[in-house]
Amino acid sequence: MENMTAWFRRKEKGIQTATEEKKDTPKGLWYKSPTGKIVESEELAKNFYVSPEDDYHVRIGSKEYFEIIFDGNKFKELDVKLTSKDPLKFEDTKKYSDRLKDAQKKTNLKDAVRTAVGKSMGKDLVVACMDFGFIGGSMGSVVGEKIARAIDYSIKKKLPFLMISKSGGARMMEAALSLMQLAKTSAKLAQLAEAKIPYISLCTDPTTGGTTASYAMLGDINISEPGALIGFAGPRVVKDLTGQDLPEGFQTAEFLQEHGFLDFISHRRDLKKKVNLYLDLIQNNPVRSSEN
Amino acid sequence: MEYLDFELPIKELEEQLDKCMVIGEESDVDVSETCKQIEKKLAETRKDIYKNLTAWQRVQLSRHPNRPYTLDYIKAICGDTFLELHGDRNVKDDKAMIGGLGKIGDQTFMFIGQQKGYNTKTRQYRNFGMANPEGYRKALRLMKSAEKFGIPVVTFVDTPGAYAGIEAEERGQGEAIARNILEMTRLQVPILVFIIGEGASGGALGIGVGDKVLMLENTWYSVISPESCSSILWRSWEYKEQAAEALKLTATDMKKLKLIDEIVREPAGGAHANRDKTFTTVKNKILSHYKQLEKLSPKELVDSRMEKYAQMGVFNG
Numbered sequence: 001m002e003n004m005t006a007w008f009r010r011k012e013k014g015i016q017t018a019t020e021e022k023k024d025t026p027k028g029l030w031y032k033s034p035t036g037k038i039v040e041s042e043e044l045a046k047n048f049y050v051s052p053e054d055d056y057h058v059r060i061g062s063k064e065y066f067e068i069i070f071d072g073n074k075f076k077e078l079d080v081k082l083t084s085k086d087p088l089k090f091e092d093t094k095k096y097s098d099r100l101k102d103a104q105k106k107t108n109l110k111d112a113v114r115t116a117v118g119k120s121m122g123k124d125l126v127v128a129c130m131d132f133g134f135i136g137g138s139m140g141s142v143v144g145e146k147i148a149r150a151i152d153y154s155i156k157k158k159l160p161f162l163m164i165s166k167s168g169g170a171r172m173m174e175a176a177l178s179l180m181q182l183a184k185t186s187a188k189l190a191q192l193a194e195a196k197i198p199y200i201s202l203c204t205d206p207t208t209g210g211t212t213a214s215y216a217m218l219g220d221i222n223i224s225e226p227g228a229l230i231g232f233a234g235p236r237v238v239k240d241l242t243g244q245d246l247p248e249g250f251q252t253a254e255f256l257q258e259h260g261f262l263d264f265i266s267h268r269r270d271l272k273k274k275v276n277l278y279l280d281l282i283q284n285n286p287v288r289s290s291e292n
Numbered sequence: 293m294e295y296l297d298f299e300l301p302i303k304e305l306e307e308q309l310d311k312c313m314v315i316g317e318e319s320d321v322d323v324s325e326t327c328k329q330i331e332k333k334l335a336e337t338r339k340d341i342y343k344n345l346t347a348w349q350r351v352q353l354s355r356h357p358n359r360p361y362t363l364d365y366i367k368a369i370c371g372d373t374f375l376e377l378h379g380d381r382n383v384k385d386d387k388a389m390i391g392g393l394g395k396i397g398d399q400t401f402m403f404i405g406q407q408k409g410y411n412t413k414t415r416q417y418r419n420f421g422m423a424n425p426e427g428y429r430k431a432l433r434l435m436k437s438a439e440k441f442g443i444p445v446v447t448f449v450d451t452p453g454a455y456a457g458i459e460a461e462e463r464g465q466g467e468a469i470a471r472n473i474l475e476m477t478r479l480q481v482p483i484l485v486f487i488i489g490e491g492a493s494g495g496a497l498g499i500g501v502g503d504k505v506l507m508l509e510n511t512w513y514s515v516i517s518p519e520s521c522s523s524i525l526w527r528s529w530e531y532k533e534q535a536a537e538a539l540k541l542t543a544t545d546m547k548k549l550k551l552i553d554e555i556v557r558e559p560a561g562g563a564h565a566n567r568d569k570t571f572t573t574v575k576n577k578i579l580s581h582y583k584q585l586e587k588l589s590p591k592e593l594v595d596s597r598m599e600k601y602a603q604m605g606v607f608n609g
Binding site: 196198217220222257259261263264274277278280281282283284286287 | 373375376377378379382383386394398399400430437441443
């Protein structure tokens with residue numbers, strides 16, 4: 001008996017494969033959505049990275065959002081060279097400095113946010129977009145500084161600001177330095193509000209933790225995409241802490257709208273049009289109708 | 293089309309007219325003269341009935357199931373430019389209170405109003421146009437956003453009252469309405485208020501303070517509904533007609549008492565009899581009043597609004 005059950009017993013706890021040993025799934029020609037719908041990669045890109053059969057909004061990064069928002073994918077990137085330091089010499093299962101290097105190598109990004117200015121439907125717009133691929137889209141000093149500078153740019157040039165959040169929250173490896181980025185970015189947004197420049201916060205899948213507890217919830221309008229996860233504490237944390245079963249659809253964009261935190265949810269295909277419609281309305285400009 | 297009890301003679305004549313026209317189409321008999329006669333009689337009857345409506349009949353008309361509601365007005369006036377905005381950033385998106393931005397010509401307006409439903413399902417969804425505190429807080433959030441960007445506000449009032457529920461009290465229904473009233477008196481952008489249906493008490497005033505308050509002809513506005521007034525003062529629901537008279541709740545009475553600024557005429561047969569005409573009238577009223585109000589500085593605007601409300605009330609000594 002002892003021997004037989006041993007076959008089924010896990011000798012070591014958890015999954016032991018180190019990140020560097022994980023096999024990257026090859027970039028295939030097909031994408032499979034969580035409901036099992038299969039779509040060709042090229043077709044997916046053409047459909048704004050939304051699975052056409054079930055409208056599943058695939059997680060995308062700054063590259064794709066810039067492509068969607070900016071006319072002809074033309075934009076000027078701001079503060080490209082900012083990179084993170086490791087002021088706390090932080091080490092968990094891995095040194096933070098190594099983690100940063102690996103993330104940069106893996107994603108080809110400098111950090112978890114990119115900021116840019118470009119034309120959207122013919123008018124200049126400042127966009128900051130987070131990349132979940134870079135350490136879970138976590139917010140450290142660089143993310144805070146780049147967002148703050150993008151807002152400064154908005155104020156200086158009197159241009160509306162669009163923040164696209166996609167983040168697990170503050171970056172633990174920068175501890176309280178990360179925490180204070182909530183205050184830093186919020187202070188900047190207060191200045192933007194003083195200047196009466198419109199701020200749109202787009203919360204994408206996922207927007208959680210310190211990001212939600214700062215700039216993601218502070219838009220003149222907060223908007224989202226169907227099915228996006230938005231919350232402060234993640235669903236697992238809430239469940240563990242309260243011991244309660246979570247209601248269906250808990251912390252989805254639809255749940256957030258029902259509870260009063262989102263102005264509207266937009267299909268990604270309508271995103272550019274709706275963002276610009278809002279800007280035209282709130283700035284009392286003629287409504288632009290044609291795509292540029 | 294649904295008919296109220298005092299509209300039955302109209303219904304009868306409309307049916308006669310329909311029959312007459314069918315006969316004309318299906319046979320060779322020349323009915324044009326008869327049809328013309330009926331049409332004439334119909335117009336006269338309609339005029340007679342609507343000329344001398346009692347207060348209670350106006351209350352009935354204000355609740356007519358075919359009457360246009362807030363979103364009907366906004367969609368007709370703004371078309372594709374309307375962008376609905378949701379939520380109070382606190383607990384809920386109240387379906388009984390709607391709002392959003394829209395254009396009339398080159399000008400953006402922030403529209404806010406109570407919304408009723410069209411059938412059993414949507415009436416429940418809209419909570420019969422009775423907003424919770426979160427509805428008033430959503431309205432205020434949108435007004436403050438409009439103020440920030442210098443966008444004028446238009447509100448449509450159509451409510452049997454603010455919702456009287458346990459949770460509404462827990463979340464501070466009174467506080468929410470009070471806050472709105474205070475903030476609306478000092479909002480730095482023009483506010484136009486249209487009573488398009490029922491204007492019940494604090495629930496109405498919670499989005500009803502403005503530079504110009506206009507009542508459509510067949511609406512009512514008072515401190516309480518005639519039914520509730522009857523039940524409290526007469527201790528029976530039976531005296532609603534008397535209560536309606538006594539409360540002086542019609543547009544004419546409200547204008548005489550200087551509690552509203554203007555009465556908006558409705559098409560013969562009421563707003564629902566010719567919806568498009570009603571929408572056009574309201575749209576033109578918005579534009580003409582805004583044209584006057586936009587000339588004022590924010591300070592002049594708020595000063596004259598404050599002064600207007602300071603004048604309300606009747607007393608000796």
